[in-house]
């Protein structure tokens with residue numbers, strides 16, 4: 001089974017990214033042939049600073065390695081190093097309706113938030129994402145809940161491509177969305193998801209926050225009225241904390257509820273969350289500094305990853321070009 005996922009090199013990575021995605025990337029290395037891409041070309045679809053993009057790319061490479069990605073057991077590379085992604089994006093436009101792109105919720109939200117230029121790249125963002133995955137004939141895509149719609153579009157595009165140009169040319173991938181932690185919420189406003197740009201400062205735990213800061217944010221988390229520690233739709237704050245603890249401890253949410261049955265109130269719940277999350281993230285932070293300091297080593301990892309990624313994507317693109325009648329015949 002080939003597994004593929006992508007992550008943006010912009011902004012500080014938070015607990016939602018870690019629980020919803022990065023943790024799954026690490027597991028993927030034991031489950032199949034894992035291919036992970038740092039998507040710098042996606043990052044240019046909103047206003048950005050070129051120098052910060054480079055820095056952010058190394059930050060994220062070091063973070064992913066610190067979290068447990070092992071270049072001997074996965075392929076980790078930079079999207080723009082493998083030109084097959086951009087070529088396939090264009091080729092896929094032949095089976096994509098403009099209306100589908102226009103209807104994507106993330107496009108609507110991001111364009112509504114845009115004060116300056118709404119770039120064409122923002123509209124084509126899901127097409128590039130489809131190409132990322134389809135260029136590898138990947139079967140499984142670990143992502144958080146917010147990527148579900150993009151995955152559906154990708155599957156539709158793959159099916160339509162196969163129907164038009166030949167069955168079996170592309171693999172229709174499955175999303176792998178975790179049962180718990182697919183949508184980590186803002187600690188200060190648990191009706192909103194934790195995010196790079198939209199969530200509150202105190203409600204967002206960053207993977208590289210100091211343990212004291214992590215503990216402080218979790219101890220100040222907004223809970224709900226009442227004292228019961230159980231998951232319920234009308235208890236979004238408590239539910240969020242239970243889910244976070246469950247993932248950090250590696251147990252089911254029901255187990256966390258049982259463990260905390262004798263607790264004196266939400267203070268105990270928050271203290272348990274603070275302890276579990278600092279224990280999960282502290283080792284990542286400890287490994288990060290040394291890895292981040294050696295940019296030449298990070299660049300070498302990415303270059304070697306790109307070489308391997310290209311070797312996988314090249315034959316897929318050759319089949320696609322052939323089937324589409326693009327370029328010289330084989």
Ligand code: TYM
Pocket residue numbers: 004005006007008009015016017018019020021022039042128129130132133141142143144145146147181182183184185193194195
């Ligand atoms: P990005 O970089 O915004 O986010 C990376 C991953 O983190 C997940 N995530 C969350 N999970 C749980 N709770 C949250 N609050 C939370 N916030 C973010 C996201 O679902 C994502 O899995 N479009 C993608 C990047 C991408 C990609 C791809 C993914 C580009 N090409 C191909 C898969 C396959 C994105 O913006 O992720």
